[in-house]
Amino acid sequence: MQTKRRVLAGIVAPATAIVLAAIGAAPTASATPSQATAETCEDICVNGVRAATHTGYDRVVFDLGAGPLPTIETGYGTSPGYMTPGGEPREMLTRGSSYLSVSLKNAENGTYSATTPHVKLFNLPTVKANQLLYTTGSILGYSPEIAFGLTLDGPVSRYNVFTLTQPNRVVVDVYR
Template structure:
């Protein structure tokens, strides 16, 4: 009888372990699929930001998803204050000598908030940080927009904002 139980255990235990391992893998696989699902934005998503120093200028690049490129409005000034869509004045968190405010029209932050910090610091000669200021949805007939602030330090002679494709991105060159 003991030999029969031992033989049965050698057959049943590995099969039970395999079945339980398979059952345990199902939720993990489903979770992985949901995490890899493509983000959905009405027009185009802002996916990330990066920056680098070049000879004579700093470059800040906002990576975008697929879709039509946004129109970008830029405002340069010495004050760190900006107005929220609700009319509330707020201040950029990172201090500098000047600031560049960008509004990307017909964009959404997508998963930017989950994959990037709201304030991204850079150790560059002029560009010190970017900050996600706010996003607006398409409510009351308004198009969605995503607004950023770039903290600058030191002399700025001019800046240039333009879009590129393959991959889609907004580029900001800040000249010293």
């Protein structure tokens, strides 16, 4: 009888250890995701903004994800005011001598808001700040849009906006 118990204990004890080890190694829910979630934008995502100064101009670059390049609309003026898509008047938070709005049609907020503050100060010779003005989704058949305002200070002779690929980006050169 003791031999049977020893044999049974020799089988049960290792099996119990294996089961307990498996339970301890089982995946558990975590408060932090182990992998970054993939961005999901209908057309193209705006993931960041950066700026630098060069001889005679300042450059602002909007980093984009994969997809078709957006349609770009710009506006230049001396008033800090702008209108939201709902027709509500607002003003830029950072003051300057002029302002440049850059609207990216068929583009959405990708990881931009997670990686960049609402207002990003640059303090370059001409470009002082970038502000996220608004974003829209696809509403009632309208395409998504994300709009930015650039606060400028000092003389601006002209500006040039263009796109580049590999990687996708929108470039704004503001000439002094």
